[in-house]
Amino acid sequence: MMGASREALDAARERLVALTDNTGVDAAALATDLAAVTGLLDRETSLRRVLTDPAQAGERKAELVRRLLTGQVGGEAVDLVSGTVRSRWSSSRGLVDAIEELADTADLIAAERAGVLDSVEDELFRFGRVVSTSPELRAALSVKDDSPAAVSAKAGLVRELLSGRVQAVTERLVIRLVERPRGRSLDAGLNALSTMAAARRNRSVAVVTSAVPLDDRQRQRLGDALARLYGRPVQLNLDVDPAVVGGISVRIGDEVIHGTVADRLDEVNRRMAG
Structure with missing residues (x-):
């Protein structure tokens, strides 16, 4: 990321930590809401350009977020995203990348609270090894087809492979990755998630x-x-x-x-x- 986006991402991370320090916040539900916002911004090019336009006042962009998202996602997600768009972003992609990272981090916080973060980290790594040694599986999960049927098929295959065999958080993270790879290879995405899980434990x-x-x-x-x-x-x-x-x-x-x-x-x- 460019300098401005890096600073904005650091600030967004701090807001997420402050928000989830409150144990009354459902981190898993927050992750789901943030993932939905990621999908919205990924689809709506004009919207993300408006939200990262340096000529627009930060409060005006935050108000637009509140109007669009209130009633669609939880209040915590609305507050977090509206705060995030107040920052200056070097590119519209940087904003979407950041919210996607916040979604993944919120799920890892949920795993940490449940005492299963170690298991999630190991499961992500192990699934990455399976993918790297199975060209057929990698191809099936990396089909470049955004049609609802293709996306549903990939998610269904992940559920068939992982449901009941891994933590629910692991399954959610992998499904989101195959549904919206956003230009990443499956191997790279799984490696990034495993690294994020390790970083939660400061290692x-x-x-x-x-x-x-x-x-x-x-x-x-x-x-x-x-x-x-x-x-x-x-x-x-x-x-x-x-x-x-x-x-x-x-x-x-x-x-x-x-x-x-x-x-x-x-x-x-x-x-x-x-």
Whole structure:
């Protein structure tokens, strides 16, 4: 995001935290309402342009939001979105991205309150692994068709795969992602959600790929080493891939720590080729 949108998003995050600090607020219902607003703004190009027009007064934009949304979504969502449009946004897409993030965060807050955030984080990662290793499933859930029938089919497939097997929050998050990918790949969207879940616990996520499963002692040593390196707790999401031959490879965000035999063989081949 550009500077103005980053500042506006930070302010929106703070408003969401302040709002959900009140345990009387139903975070899951708020997430559903914010997701509905995301869908509205994603469809209505002219509306989101008006709401991010720097020539329009912030209070005028907030009043427009109140007129449009009151009675359609809960009061908490109306207040949050009207406050958000008062800020200055660098682009109309930035506003929609922000409200979508607020919806996902509200669902993760609901999971945190229910004591199932760890499970949600793990389930998102595991489903991401399933998708990444199944081209047929990825294709079925990534069909570029916005017709109601196609969207309903994708949501139905997610329910068939996940209902009763994962937390309700996990199912909601994945369904929203496949219904409205908004230009993201399914893999990238699932990875982003998993990272957001980890951030709720103030920790980083490390995707660890090894040739064979790590035992408890190895996981503990690796987790401790990464925590010292990054200065915060690190959640290990473990993946086994015999193709790495030996050792491990660790990815945290955009940073990759190479330590596999396959990596070293690739490096030798590159040097010989050069």
